[in-house]
């Protein structure tokens with residue numbers, strides 16, 4: 001059996017009070033580990049999309065998917081780790097910087113196609129977008145100068161190509177109502 | 181038409197076919213209670229504790245197959261329900277709970293008797309609702325009933341603030357159900373069904389393990405047809421008991437921690453396990469990595485998250501067991517399996533779990549066996565949790581479907597009183613016997629008042645061993661008989677207690693009095709309590725210590741068998 005690894009799961013859920021609580025409660029109760037969670041509005045009004053990065057073997061991930069499905073407010077779940085997927089995360093990194101290190105930091109930022117979005121006397125804020133590994137490497141590199149603070153959004157992910165399914169939810173009356 | 185929230189609750193309940201509600205009023209839910217006199221078709225039974233209401237709703241639901249309903253007020257009223265809600269969740273019982281909440285504008289301010297009951301019950305309900313406007317009541321209650329009693333049943337709680345009961349709105353009938361994320365799969369996959377039938381037709385030593393799902397979907401005939409057509413022995417789970425007549429030649433007991441030894445061995449020796457509406461609970465599997473390694477497994481269940489959870493299966497089928505069996509049975513070839521059935525007879529002879537030792541003492545097991553004979557296996561048996569529960573399951577021979585009510589998944593002591601109440605209310609003409617422990621009975625005995633008040637002719641058989649017997653047994657076997665906090669030396673005189681409630685009481689101290697006491701109780705048309713003063717240190721065998729395997733089973737020691 002494959003041991004612990006990261007899997008990406010996405011879910012389409014009703015955008016209502018308490019839904020996040022229900023989902024996180026399920027993860028907690030069943031002892032599943034979420035290493036990252038991102039939530040935002042979807043293309044349909046009244047529905048949100050969540051991306052979970054879950055630590056666990058294939059069986060754990062299968063149980064996570066099934067238990068997510070069981071929640072009444074969860075409409076669709078996809079395990080996209082096996083698929084060809086695009087996954088991105090945004091991070092803001094506050095890094096220590098002085099006249100001596102500034103240009104070296106700027107070079108690293110360039111290589112990572114990141115941006116400097118704030119400059120002060122002795123710190124910089126770097127904005128970077130990429131998959132988790134890319135963000136990790138940049139944080140590691142910048143840490144040699146001194147990282148004060150890291151803010152990460154958590155991974156969002158989408159399968160490549162046009163292989164998305166039309167959700168049954170999109171045609172449900174409540175959602176059509178909300179969308180119009 | 182203008183209606184109040186409270187009226188909409190009552191009308192919604194009636195529309196869902198609810199005729200009985202168990203509950204206790206209080207400030208937050210009072211406006212709902214004050215509407216009840218307008219709806220005489222909605223019978224309210226006033227319990228003495230909210231746990232009694234939620235467990236009575238559970239008993240009612242199991243017997244009728246429709247959701248049981250309970251009401252409670254906010255705060256302590258609602259929290260008192262929780263044990264009953266969690267029990268219903270563990271045993272897949274459809275229950276709809278309506279709780280009052282503090283006024284909507286005070287929610288979150290720690291108002292008097294405010295408790296976040298939707299938060300508290302989130303992990304122990306199938307779903308719950310906080311209804312913030314009267315216009316949402318009708319649809320929420322409609323959805324609550326649908327969710328509670330479809331797919332894998334379970335409890336649903338609807339929390340309604342006090343002001344929402346009073347709120348007046350222009351009432352509209354609820355529209356179509358709108359639950360885009362909820363669509364249980366009933367039918368099962370044809371390809372998988374074909375594969376399963378093929379495995380069954382090929383197998384030499386098949387066993388059926390039939391669970392609560394058979395009772396929930398009333399698949400009794402389909403189960404019997406499968407078993408008889410291919411001559412497959414039928415083992416039930418604890419909650420599956422009574423789904424298959426126990427005087428049938430193919431009935432092969434129930435397995436697991438305190439099940440019959442031959443049932444557990446039959447599962448180990450089988451080459452195919454046909455698991456129907458059950459969930460491979462740890463009380464059955466013991467160590468899951470060593471469970472039934474010699475067999476292929478077909479698992480039919482309506483809840484996909486049960487499949488592959490504890491035990492890896494070869495042919496999973498997600499669907500309603502009745503529907504799947506109906507389709508699968510047509511593909512089953514008649515078979516006889518004579519060698520296998522003979523082998524099971526040998527197992528049965530070699531491991532006689534159901535023999536009762538010859539003794540002049542009053543054994544709890546003997547009481548159950550006598551009760552089984554006197555009622556001809558036709559009573560509805562409700563139990564508490566502990567030794568008496570296991571003896572009831574072992575020594576009562578159930579002949580009628582859906583007549584064994586017990587708290588299996590949650591093991592809720594105290595179930596024996598309120599659930600018996602729910603069962604009797606659900607079927608007033610049935611004979612309901614509560615086989616009670618002296619410990620559990622005292623957890624919910626306040627409901628004797630409810631029983632007396634409503635003249636529910638329940639018969640109680642307290643198997644009074646003066647101990648929290650099951651725990652004492654563990655102490656005896658695993659902790660050198662160090663009986664810490666398990667002796668009940670302060671038990672009341674249960675006969676006088678019954679009489680204080682106006683209930684007939686009988687005390688039995690001798691083996692020879694058992695049958696006469698049972699007959700006397702049955703002839704009395706009203707509730708009766710029999711206090712059976714049984715052997716204090718009788719043990720339940722066989723016993724598979726938790727997390728172990730069938731081969732670690734402790735069978736009844738011979739020294740104990742010949743007690744005189």
Ligand SMILES: Cc1ncc(C[n+]2csc(CCOP(=O)(O)OP(=O)(O)O)c2C)c(N)n1
Pocket residue numbers: 564565566567568569591592593594616617618619620621643645647648649650651
């Ligand atoms: C509410 C609750 N508390 C504690 C337990 C743990 N427990 C399991 S069996 C048992 C003893 C039950 O005693 P009794 O009702 O007298 O039944 P007996 O085992 O003696 O037949 C206890 C305390 C439980 N199952 N439920």
Ligand SMILES: [Mg+2]
Pocket residue numbers: 617618619643644645646647648649
């Ligand atoms: Mg006892």
